[in-house]
């Protein structure tokens with residue numbers, strides 16, 4: 044595995060830090076719980092070190108890689124075993140490439156666009172069944188935070204899925220070594236879009252718009268008195284901040300405001 048790394052010109056702009064440790068590659072692939080013949084999409088295969096492990100568990104695999112220079116290498120290495128899409132993952136239509144079949148997603152992501160990738164995966168019209176990723180450790184913590192220290196990302200993620208954090212991947216296990224550690228995160232039980240979740244998400248977003256302000260001030264466009272009244276009904280302080288509410292409390296707040 045090692046000699047192979049040095050024949051590649053790493054592109055910082057594409058967040059290229061390749062996993063160099065089998066144990067963590069296996070941890071990532073295990074966390075996706077691939078069953079025989081499930082369709083899997085790998086985002087950013089790089090030189091295919093994670094890909095090799097995925098292929099031990101399924102033959103239905105699609106790779107999405109933006110770097111031109113890696114395409115001939117991947118084509119040569121995996122030949123006809125996988126479908127390789129040379130495109131920016133942010134422009135992918137998942138319904139089209141999967142022909143609307145169920146699918147799972149895996150990737151050791153470029154850290155700089157990980158939030159946008161996760162947003163697209165959880166909100167697109169044809170959603171994955173499960174997603175396992177390596178993202179920056181601090182960002183993984185933001186997705187899994189809980190009230191009273193919840194974040195906009197943790198609310199977004201729990202609105203759409205169940206989240207599980209697994210192993211931290213120390214920065215030394217990537218080549219070249221990044222400045223920060225990674226962490227494996229899995230999104231499962233991914234929910235379908237519905238009208239209510241869109242409006243609820245709008246409420247949460249506005250609630251978090253100025254994190255230092257109390258919720259009633261951030262949500263004044265819904266009527267400050269109405270918000271205070273609803274918070275009291277929910278046994279919450281009228282001075283509550285967005286981070287202190289659980290998703291269930293956000294749902295109840297939404298019900299009280301719209302009725």
Ligand code: SAM
Pocket residue numbers: 057058059060061062086087088089090091092093107108109110130131132133150151152153154156
């Ligand atoms: N999975 C590989 C590994 O660990 O050995 C590489 C992971 S590296 C952190 C991120 C990969 O995503 C790189 O191969 C990079 O070229 C690719 N990439 C970066 N931006 C991308 C984009 N917008 N669309 C698709 N692939 C992208």
